[in-house]
Amino acid sequence: xxxxxxxxxxxxxxxxxxxxxxxxxxxxxxxxxxxxxxxxxxxxxxxxxxxxxxxxxxxxxxxxxxxxxxxxxxxxxxxxxxxxxxxxxxxxxxxxxxxxxxxxxxxxxxxxxxxxxxxxxxxxxxxxxxxxxxxxxxxxxxxxxxxxxxxx
Numbered sequence: 001x002x003x004x005x006x007x008x009x010x011x012x013x014x015x016x017x018x019x020x021x022x023x024x025x026x027x028x029x030x031x032x033x034x035x036x037x038x039x040x041x042x043x044x045x046x047x048x049x050x051x052x053x054x055x056x057x058x059x060x061x062x063x064x065x066x067x068x069x070x071x072x073x074x075x076x077x078x079x080x081x082x083x084x085x086x087x088x089x090x091x092x093x094x095x096x097x098x099x100x101x102x103x104x105x106x107x108x109x110x111x112x113x114x115x116x117x118x119x120x121x122x123x124x125x126x127x128x129x130x131x132x133x134x135x136x137x138x139x140x141x142x143x144x145x146x147x148x149x150x151x152x
Contacts, residue, residue, distance in 0.1 A: 002037040003149055006083040007112070008093050012042035012072035013053040014126050015089040015134055019112060021052075021060055021067045022135075023142045030146075039083075041075040043096035048072055059131040077101045080108070087112050087145065089138075090121035113137060115144035 007019035020040040027036045042048070052060070052067040060067040080086060080101040086108045088094045094109060113120045122141075125134040 002035055003085070004037045004083040005039075005085045005087065005145070005149075006075075006079065007038075007040040007087050007089075008043060008075060008097055009040075009089045010042060010044050010093060010096075010124065011047035011050075011126070012040050012070075012074075013047045013050050014056045014131070015122055015124065015138065016040035016042070017052045017067060017070045017072075018056055018060060018135060018138050019087060019089070019142060020070070021065050022139050023146065025065050026142055026146050032150075040070065040072075041079065042072050043075060043093050043100065045074050048074060053126065055129075055131045056125065056134075059135045063135065075100055083108065085110070085145070085149075087115075087141075090124070112141035112145070115141045115148060 005023060007016035009016040017040045020038050023038050027033050050072050052070050057067045075097065088097060088111055097109060098104060112122060122134055122137045125131045
């Protein structure tokens with residue numbers, strides 16, 4: 001049974017797909033792809049069906065990561081229940097996740113930067129324009145998360 005990780009952000013066109021593609025890249029490089037199921041979803045309906053936002057796509061490509069094939073969809077309760085770990089990018093999205101699915105009774109929810117030495121939030125690059133910083137923060141969070149998951 002694979003470890004199921006779901007990344008969440010507002011529209012699922014910037015940060016959550018970055019998390020999904022970065023973690024997929026990390027597990028592939030370690031030969032662990034068959035042990036993971038990794039996806040991304042949105043808390044809003046604003047970007048439904050849209051691909052990765054071009055600046056996010058570009059920053060991933062600059063790091064050798066292909067971000068094609070993703071189309072935004074909104075998180076639902078059934079999907080939440082199917083995943084082992086649900087990773088949000090900021091506190092606003094944590095609140096919105098709980099509005100959609102109810103209370104996190106199983107402790108699946110965390111912020112991506114909770115898996116680093118400096119917990120906090122990844123600012124939305126849609127507004128900041130800083131896709132490089134978002135990439136670096138998400139990469140660091142994904143590395144920390146992967147180390148935690150490998151330890152069991």
